[in-house]
Amino acid sequence: MAQNPKVPQELWASYVVEKLWKENPHLALCYDESSFVKGGSVVYIPQAGAKPATQKNRNVYPATATKRADTALVYALDVWTTDPSHLPLAEQLELSYQKTDSVLGDHVNTLIEAVGDELIYNWVRAFKPAVNGGVTADNLPANKKIPTSGAATAVNGDDGQTGTRKALHYRDIQKAQAMMNKDNVAKTERYAMIESYMYQQFLDSLSDNQMAAFQGSADLEKGIVGMFAGFKILDRSSVLAFTSAGTAVMPGEALAATDNLGCLFWQKNSVTKAMGDTEMFDDKGNPLYYGDIFSTLLKMGGRCRREDWKGVLVVVQAS
Known part of the structure; x- marks a missing residue:
């Protein structure tokens, strides 16, 4: 039996995204900041400072000019990985159905459930990098x-x-x-x-x-x-x-x-989400396992967009 060809990363990423959106419709019902990911792992959300005051029938001049103090919310993308799966060559030869597809489906479904739950949680409990390292949480x-x-x-x-x-x-x-x-x-x-x-x-x-x-x-x-x-x-x-x-x-x-x-x-x-890298790792014909090894990685994060x-x-x- 011929070895299964390597799955192109762009096809794998599209497959994951399609499944994510289908099983977790809320991922499509928020602001998408994926294009603002910095360095592959952090998102900055600008926060406008206080609006200027108004005054009726101003009679004192000159008026005082103030600079708007803008800030930014920062959140990091979580890195989700699945444990590697071993598909022995003997099973590939004996099974009448394409077990590879089934194994990959298990990895995708595991990612979908974890990411969908976590994004909801992050929308009500926002995590951000702390000044001295680590993270702090806003509830x-x-x-x-x-x-x-x-x-x-x-x-x-x-x-x-x-x-x-x-x-x-x-x-x-x-x-x-x-x-x-x-x-x-x-x-x-x-x-x-x-x-x-x-x-x-x-x-x-x-x-x-x-x-x-x-x-x-x-x-x-x-x-x-x-x-x-x-x-x-x-x-x-x-x-x-x-x-x-x-x-x-x-x-x-x-x-x-x-x-x-x-x-x-x-x-x-x-509320916002940001998606980073989507990867599938596969090692076909691994001599130590006498078969194929698969695992997956997905970067995803989100939070409330307003302070x-x-x-x-x-x-x-x-x-």
Whole structure:
């Protein structure tokens, strides 16, 4: 059996990006700063300083000139790698299907899940390089968190929680709309990602007329299950979780009994992503392994684009 040809990097990168966007539609619903990556690993986001003051019927001259003090937010791209896979030559000869494709698919799906979860987390807990090395973290402030207000409902024990939490009600989403309006956030391109059980609670809170309007606004090809209160709604099996102290739980970390699930609300230009290198490493016919070795690498990062966190909200389960 002939050796499988080396996969061109440009084809591999396109394959990864296509899968990322399909499985994680929120990656396409944010500001893309991939072209601003510096040195392959860092992104700088300029932050405009204070606006000039105005004065009615000025009568004191000369006016005082001030220089606008601009700053910049900085974030680094995380480097995601998969553990190498060994495909023995004997299996390549014996199997009737193309196992190479299956192995590579496993690597892509692993990257997709990890990167999708991490980007959501980074939008509410921004990391930046510290002055003396290492990193520091900025947390979404308490005034950007909305507690659920529905009836007390038993939690899904599979997530590790215990007890009851107030259900997600459509009024909570309306409150998110009002808060963004008050912050003068653009009313277009607003999105909400809701955890699956909380999404069902939201549906249960709708009247028949509201339900009909919501379902009629769906765009399933883009992952949008409906539109409500100006937000295009996405349903996801997992979104966010917060400790009882209000800190976001890291993706993949087991939830404590008292942790609370959360849903994310954002305006497209208020959050960002940046993608760097996408690589597939393959060593065909390795003499030490008597077969082929594959592994993958992807650089990805993101955060809230504004230092004041406007345009990002979460609705968090309340006890």
